[in-house]
Amino acid sequence: MTAPPEKAFPVSWDQFHRDCRALTWRLNEVGPFHAIIAITRGGLVPAAIVARELGIRIIDTVCIASYDHTRQGDLNVLKGVSTEVAKLGGGSGKGLLIVDDLVDTGKTGRLVRSMMPDAHFAAVYAKPQGKPLVDTFITEVSQDTWIHFPWDTALSFQPPIRP
Ligand SMILES: O=P(O)(O)OC[C@H]1O[C@H](OP(=O)(O)OP(=O)(O)O)[C@H](O)[C@@H]1O
Ligand SMILES: O=c1[nH]c(=O)c2nc[nH]c2[nH]1
Numbered sequence: 229m230t231a232p233p234e235k236a237f238p239v240s241w242d243q244f245h246r247d248c249r250a251l252t253w254r255l256n257e258v259g260p261f262h263a264i265i266a267i268t269r270g271g272l273v274p275a276a277i278v279a280r281e282l283g284i285r286i287i288d289t290v291c292i293a294s295y296d297h298t299r300q301g302d303l304n305v306l307k308g309v310s311t312e313v314a315k316l317g318g319g320s321g322k323g324l325l326i327v328d329d330l331v332d333t334g335k336t337g338r339l340v341r342s343m344m345p346d347a348h349f350a351a352v353y354a355k356p357q358g359k360p361l362v363d364t365f366i367t368e369v370s371q372d373t374w375i376h377f378p379w380d381t382a383l384s385f386q387p388p389i390r391p
């Protein structure tokens with residue numbers, strides 16, 4: 229991403245929990261899944277909620293870092309999927325559920341998909357460039373919007389719209 233996003237989409241814990249539950253209702257129609265793979269770190273929070281709702285106890289991580297605040301750099305895979313979970317997916321990811329908080333440019337999603345092409349990929353929020361990468365999502369926001377997650381934010385004074 230070159231310019232920082234213009235619009236802000238703040239998400240509260242309550243809203244995030246509701247959106248994760250809504251995501252799970254959709255995933256329940258698609259499963260069952262052998263295991264969940266959370267894309268860390270953002271995917272850990274929705275993965276916990278989805279796992280609770282679907283009764284899934286096997287949870288693995290793919291650890292990827294790329295953003296320094298709003299600027300994306302090179303993707304860095306710090307940890308891949310474990311051998312046990314890869315086996316459950318028969319090598320192609322079939323029957324596995326990948327969960328992330330959002331897809332933006334789709335770079336992270338594309339990389340994870342290349343590791344497990346037959347897995348089901350779910351994200352809570354999607355921007356237009358990343359949307360084709362996900363099988364299931366809940367809310368779409370425009371590409372020039374930055375989503376502010378509750379674990380990154382705190383309550384603060386906002387100046388009135390009309391100064
Ligand atoms: O579609 P993309 O443009 O690739 O962006 C989406 C990814 O960016 C964020 O993760 P980030 O790399 O910031 O790491 P984090 O989850 O640890 O915050 C977000 O959680 C997604 O995983
Ligand atoms: O907190 C975040 N909000 C976003 O909109 C976003 N896009 C990529 N990575 C992101 N992280």
Ligand SMILES: [Mg+2]
Binds near residue numbers: 267269270328
């Ligand atoms: Mg992430």
